[in-house]
Amino acid sequence: xxxxxxxxxxxxxxxxxxxxxxxxxxxxxxxxxxxxxxxxxxxxxxxxxxxxxxxxxxxxxxxxxxxxxxxxxxxxxxxxxxxxxxxxxxxxxxxxxxxxxxxxxxxxxxxxxxxxxxxxxxxxxxxxxxxxxxxxxxxxxxxxxxxxxxxxxxxxxxxxxxxxxxxxxxxxxxxxxxxxxxxxxxxxxxxxxxxxxxxxxxxxxxxxx
Numbered sequence: 001x002x003x004x005x006x007x008x009x010x011x012x013x014x015x016x017x018x019x020x021x022x023x024x025x026x027x028x029x030x031x032x033x034x035x036x037x038x039x040x041x042x043x044x045x046x047x048x049x050x051x052x053x054x055x056x057x058x059x060x061x062x063x064x065x066x067x068x069x070x071x072x073x074x075x076x077x078x079x080x081x082x083x084x085x086x087x088x089x090x091x092x093x094x095x096x097x098x099x100x101x102x103x104x105x106x107x108x109x110x111x112x113x114x115x116x117x118x119x120x121x122x123x124x125x126x127x128x129x130x131x132x133x134x135x136x137x138x139x140x141x142x143x144x145x146x147x148x149x150x151x152x153x154x155x156x157x158x159x160x161x162x163x164x165x166x167x168x169x170x171x172x173x174x175x176x177x178x179x180x181x182x183x184x185x186x187x188x189x190x191x192x193x194x195x196x197x198x199x200x201x202x203x204x205x206x207x208x209x
Contacts, residue, residue: 020207022093022146025170025178028197029189030163034118038102041155043167046098047129048089050156052105054081055116067108071101083109092152092169100129102156121164124192128166129153137185139176145207146173165197174205 040050054060056079064074064083072085085105090098106126112119127136134140134151141149155167172181186196 022171023205024203026201027199028167029194030165031194033164036117037158038156040102043155045089045091046095047100047102048087050085050101052083056081063112093171095132095152103129137188139181139184141176143173143175
């Protein structure tokens with residue numbers, strides 16, 4: 001029988017079938033770094049691996065070595081300290097159980113007081129990457145259909161001008177607008193000295209009743 005059906009369902013996931021989809025916002029922001037190079041994440045998940053390069057000093061190196069272990073290591077390479085960390089990558093839509101490698105590094109560097117680099121930015125990266133439900137931007141939201149809004153820092157890299165470029169992926173349900181989310185994000189970024197970058201993708205949530 002070659003009759004075309006009036007209606008068909010083609011799921012892109014396993015059962016049970018979805019009857020809706022979260023909205024999505026992908027955006028970036030940037031801030032000038034001082035003597036720091038970061039390469040972390042791939043832009044699609046909780047950051048699974050990260051490398052941070054800092055100017056060498058015996059005091060800083062000693063402080064970092066105290067915290068090295070299974071998930072983090074540091075070595076001296078010329079006049080630089082190279083720090084590497086491994087996390088637990090989880091998809092940005094379902095970050096539960098994830099561990100950001102950048103959060104692992106930032107947890108150490110945010111407490112180091114030195115004029116050689118700006119430790120304050122690692123305090124911000126720690127808060128950005130250690131919480132997954134919009135707490136940093138004060139955009140927490142939850143409803144019965146979609147559960148919690150998720151907001152994941154998925155990538156940070158240093159560009160040729162010395163800016164740290166940070167990329168985020170947000171998934172959100174009905175009951176909150178993308179405009180409200182972005183207004184709160186822009187407000188928080190301005191307060192912390194970050195420049196809002198490009199919003200590369202926006203889609204609104206939908207659900208069948």
